[in-house]
Amino acid sequence: MLGPRLAIAASIAGITALCWLYLFAEAADMRAMGDMTMAMPPKGAVDLVLLLVMWWIMMIGMMLPSAAPMILTFATVNARRRARAQPWVPTALFAAGYVLAWGGFSIAATLAQWGLESVALVSPMAMAVTSARLGGMLFLAAGLYQLTPLKRACLIACRSPFDFVVNRWRDGAAGALRMGAEHGLTCLGCCWILMALLFVGGAMNLLWVALLAVVVLIEKLFPFGDWMGRIGGLLLMGWGVWLLVAG
Template sequence: MTHVRPGAPAPNRPGVLLPGRELAVGWTLMVLIAVLAWAATVGQARGMGTGPGSRGMALPLFLALWVVMMAAMMLPSVAPVALTWVRGIGRRSAGPARALRTAEFVSGYLLAWTGFGLLVYGALTVTGRLVEAAPGAARWIGAGAFLLAGLQQFGPLKRVCLRHCRNPMFQLARYARYRRWAKDLRVGAHHGLYCVGCCWGLMIVMIPLGVMNVAAMAAVAAVIFLEKLWRQGPWLAWAVGLVFLVLAALAPFQDWLLPGLDPGPPMGEMEMRRMG
């Protein structure tokens, strides 16, 4: 029998990660998944460009691409919550079981964003048809999207959900009382709904900026990360809200702010360019 004196670190038993190593492995996996998701998103965006509507994608294809985009944009900011949950369950789960439960948490989180993706697809379909029928409507659609996003940054839903995302420990303690069936999936989905409530305004600006606009994706992902993890995150949320309100005022007069609503040249002109 091995005796460990009080205060000494626990031995490194096979299959059990010490807290520091566990966090390092968890962060490495999260970063790796996010990097792969960014690579896939950038590769897909190169052949699609920015423009109104869903770019001809059917709903299943759009949702598949949307999930990859959410993994790229959201996993860095949700990683601390996921890893905190994993450390809590790690005391009762071996390595493979812990990895499976982590995957369930992330799957539930992305499931919540998939539901929001359905709404985004519907909005893209409607706005695409409006711009096709009346190109001048793009300015007012863009202004409306920026205005709605700006107001959401100052609203009570943003404040409540951002507070949860910045300090989820109380909610994680409540999750511990969930029933065992699909527990980690439901915990991830529940936390994902808070993130949707916190960030939906930031996401709808992708309609005027372009859903496949990689630069806009990176900027929105950076704002989300800083809002949730930076000490001055709530002040940043207000500053971004002011920026959106300014863009809403400028959008009707500045077409360059709306690349995602630009219908592009007519098909005949595109053919002439391709032939030339």
């Protein structure tokens, strides 16, 4: 059973690495375009699709590592079922459901960026808000959400992979996809407002992207993640208030 788990872990690491390589290339292109003085034309359908692809790859690169324990737990239970001649499915279907859930968030982020760019509240190059007050409101909202019962409930669910897999098991390919999507939505409930902070630090600021990814990873996988999230919430609220007052 160790061999398949290692293969799945290696696949997660490889996909994550490819996503980050894409982001580095995209950020380099954005920096090169930022040196140009010409005005950016309005976004067309192709531009929106490319923007969606960028957001989706970013979400996979940020969120897939923190989903590794859940995916590996699914693979373990799946292998045991297969050994007992019970129905089983490829673990990739569960992972695909998880990725699809974050695809939904990526659509929302794409539309949000398009709308904010149209009113000059987001820079098209840095993909960061141009208003300190808007940034302050996002920080304040993120800090408040970190302290809500919903956040805590979603975080507890994300940190209980065995309970999730056993209690929500569904047979068949559609069942695996649905399980992955359900876990993705739970994870989304835990982290969506932190992902919205990408608009504050800049979605093309890869240090900021990496920092948020590490915060999510620690919150979900480490015993002290719950307390770190609460302390982080207070810090975010303070930062948000400071930006609102200073802005």
